[in-house]
Amino acid sequence: MSAADHEWPLWEIFIRGQHGLNHRHVGSLHAADAEAAIRNARDVYTRRNEGVSIWAVRADDIVASSPGKKGPLYEPANSKVYRHPTFFDIPDDVGAM
C-alpha cells in the first residue's frame, strides 16, 4: 500500500452564501467520510458566516471537461449569435421589449 492510500479522501466543497445564491465552489479538503467533510468544511470555509448551506462532493466523483477541447466543445454556441437578444434590431417606437 502506498503512502497516499493512507490519506483521507479529497472532497470538493460548495457553499451557498447568505443571499439565495447558488452553491459555489470554495475549495477542497480531506476527510475520512461525508459527515466529517461537512464538519471540516464548516471549520475551514465558514469561520465568518460565509454560508448557510454546505455541499461536500468526493473529488473522484466529479467529471470535468478537458481544457484542451475548449474550442470544439463550445463551438456549437459560437455560431448561434441569434440566441442573444441584441441580434435583433427592434425599432425604438415599439417601446420596452
Add this chain to the structure above:
Amino acid sequence: MYAQMVKSTGTGVKSLDEMDPRERAFQERIDAGEKIEPKDWMPEEYRKTLIRQIGQHAHSEIVGQLPEGNWITRAPTLERKAILLAKVQDEAGHGLYLYCAAETLGVSRDEMTRMLLDGRMKYSSIFNYPTLTWADMGAVGWLVDGAAIMNQVPLQRTSYGPYSRAMIRICKEESFHQRQGFDIMMKMANGTAAQKKMAQDALNRFWYPALMMFGPSDKDSVHSAQSMAWKIKMNTNDELRQKFVDQTVPQAEYLGLTVPDDKLAWNEERGHYDFSEPDWDEFYDVLKGNGPCNRERLAARQKAWDDNQWVRDGLLAHAQKREAMKVAAE
C-alpha cells in the same frame, strides 16, 4: 517571505523566441493575464517551483501556529485568549487552503508533510524565534502578519489559479491578524513603565527577523527572474522590504516605541526611509536549522504527526468499514 529562497530553474529566463511552441503559448497566456489551471499544460519547472513555493508557504502557516499557540493558555484576559485562539485557528485554515492548492499540482499532503519533517522542504525563518512575553503576541501580529500581508496582497494576482484563489481568501482574513497585534501593542505601549518596556523589547527582538522575511537582497536573490516572468513572484524582495519599513516606522512612532536601528532616517530625495540591512549570516544560519527554535518547531510537528497517526488511521478504517456495510446491505 513565507516562501523564502524558493529555488526555480537555474538557467536564465528564455525569450519567447527561444521557447518551444507549447512553452511560448504558455508564457503568452501568462503575459496576457490569464490564469493557469490544474489540468492545463505547464512547464515541469513551473510545476516544481510552485510546489516548493506553495508547500513552503503552507508549512509556514502551520508551523507559525506554534509561537502564538505558546501564549493561548496564558493570555491576560478571556477576551484576548478567545481572539488569539481565533487568530491561530485562521492560520490553520490558511495552511489548509495552501496545501489544497499545492495538491492540485500532483503532490500529496502526506508527501509534503514528510518533506517538511525530513528537511527537504522549509518554512519561513521567522517562526524559529521564540515568543518570550505577552508583548510578543502584539509584535508578531503587527510585524509578522504585517510583513506577510505585504507579500500576499500582490500574490492574489499570481498566474496559478488555485494559488491565486487561496491568496484572495487568506488576504481577507489577515487584516484582523495585524490589527489584533497592533491593538495589543497599543495597550502595552500605553500601560505601565514595565509594560512599555516589554513592548519595546518585543519590537527590538522582532524587527530584524521581520525584515528577513522578505528574503535576501535582490543582488543575492538568484531565483527571482524566472519566478517573476511566470508571475509566481510579483515584486522583488527589496521592493517589499522597503514598503514594509515605510509603512511600519510611522506606526512605531505612533506607539512611542523606537525602531532598533541607528541608521534609520527619512530620505527626502528617495521618498523612502533609509535603514540597516538585517544580519544575513544569521538569516542563512537560521535557514540551515540553527535558529533558536528550529529543533523545537520540527520536533513539535513530528510529535503531532506521530501521536495523531492512530486517529487518521482509525477514522479511515471506520469510514471504510461503514462503506463496506452499506454496499453489503444493498
